[in-house]
Amino acid sequence: MGVPELPEVQRVVETLLPRVVGRRVQCLEIHRADYLKPRGIDWRRQFQGRSIRSVSRRAKRIVFRLDNDLGFFIHLGMTGRVSVVHVAAPLPPHTHLQIVFEADEALTVVDPRRFGNVTWLGEAAGDGAMGPEPLTLRPATLAARLAGTSRAVKVALLDQRLIAGLGNIYVDESLHRAGIHPLCRCRDLDPEAVRRLNRAIKTTLRRAIRAGGSTLRDYVDANGDRGSFQMLHRVYGREGKPCTACGTGITRWVIGGRSTHFCGICQPAAPGE
DNA sequence: AGGTTGACCTGGACGC
DNA sequence: TGCGTCCAGGTCAACC
Numbered sequence: 001m002g003v004p005e006l007p008e009v010q011r012v013v014e015t016l017l018p019r020v021v022g023r024r025v026q027c028l029e030i031h032r033a034d035y036l037k038p039r040g041i042d043w044r045r046q047f048q049g050r051s052i053r054s055v056s057r058r059a060k061r062i063v064f065r066l067d068n069d070l071g072f073f074i075h076l077g078m079t080g081r082v083s084v085v086h087v088a089a090p091l092p093p094h095t096h097l098q099i100v101f102e103a104d105e106a107l108t109v110v111d112p113r114r115f116g117n118v119t120w121l122g123e124a125a126g127d128g129a130m131g132p133e134p135l136t137l138r139p140a141t142l143a144a145r146l147a148g149t150s151r152a153v154k155v156a157l158l159d160q161r162l163i164a165g166l167g168n169i170y171v172d173e174s175l176h177r178a179g180i181h182p183l184c185r186c187r188d189l190d191p192e193a194v195r196r197l198n199r200a201i202k203t204t205l206r207r208a209i210r211a212g213g214s215t216l217r218d219y220v221d222a223n224g225d226r227g228s229f230q231m232l233h234r235v236y237g238r239e240g241k242p243c244t245a246c247g248t249g250i251t252r253w254v255i256g257g258r259s260t261h262f263c264g265i266c267q268p269a270a271p272g273e
Numbered sequence: 274a275g276g277t278t279g280a281c282c283t284g285g286a287c288g289c
Numbered sequence: 290t291g292c293g294t295c296c297a298g299g300t301c302a303a304c305c
Contacts, residue, residue, distance in 0.1 A: 004299095075300095079284090112282075150274085
């Protein structure tokens with residue numbers, strides 16, 4: 001499991017950037033055409049004679065712009081990895097795409113479970129349906145978006161249309177830091193709780209980025225380096241272990257079909273739960 | 274609208 | 290050792 005969420009994707013972008021920006025594309029090696037979306041794009045023609053102008057992050061996407069401003073993104077899904085390797089190196093299993101640059105180095109996309117994809121954007125930004133970025137989210141914006149739904153906060157925070165970039169790990173960690181029970185209904189959160197949540201999300205994500213993300217099994221950045229934020233997890237993956245704040249055993253429930261970890265003392269149930 | 278469930282995939286963990 | 294089963298979660302689709 002790698003589970004690239006916002007912090008992991010941020011690290012991948014930071015480590016990938018110096019290795020690909022400004023480089024001219026020599027050719028594409030497409031090993032699995034159905035990993036590329038949408039169908040019907042002539043990928044080789046789009047990359048003919050082009051170079052990479054920029055690499056950035058939008059939510060969990062790695063967004064590339066070519067020197068003609070047309071773009072594409074890589075979504076790593078759950079087990080996706082990117083690296084820049086010499087084309088003579090043995091091809092790793094589950095390699096779906098290689099973007100070969102001059103000097104025979106290739107941006108290599110590997111994804112065993114193929115939950116990820118590479119998507120052609122063209123001129124579009126492609127993020128119309130996505131919610132705002134958590135790191136720059138203002139409390140009033142979060143409050144307004146939460147007020148529009150009665151779903152459990154755990155479920156809503158995983159919905160990329162509400163906020164884009166959080167996944168299962170960082171939702172659980174953020175809710176614990178904010179002292180909010182995962183089953184709290186969004187529109188029942190008072191302004192003070194929303195402020196705490198907004199701050200908790202940012203603090204959690206910033207610290208995770210600083211620690212290089214969470215490596216549970218096999219997440220690595222574009223340099224092949226592992227993250228260490230899993231050492232700092234307060235609830236995720238810690239069922240039955242003592243809460244770092246109060247010592248109570250961490251509870252694990254399935255909420256919205258997702259494994260959910262919380263402290264029953266530090267994250268009290270809302271009235272009626 | 275919100276809820277629930279399953280499908281997509283593979284590899285690793287676990288039980289017998 | 291070796292097989293079968295379960296589980297992980299990002300996203301989408303189906304259905305109630």
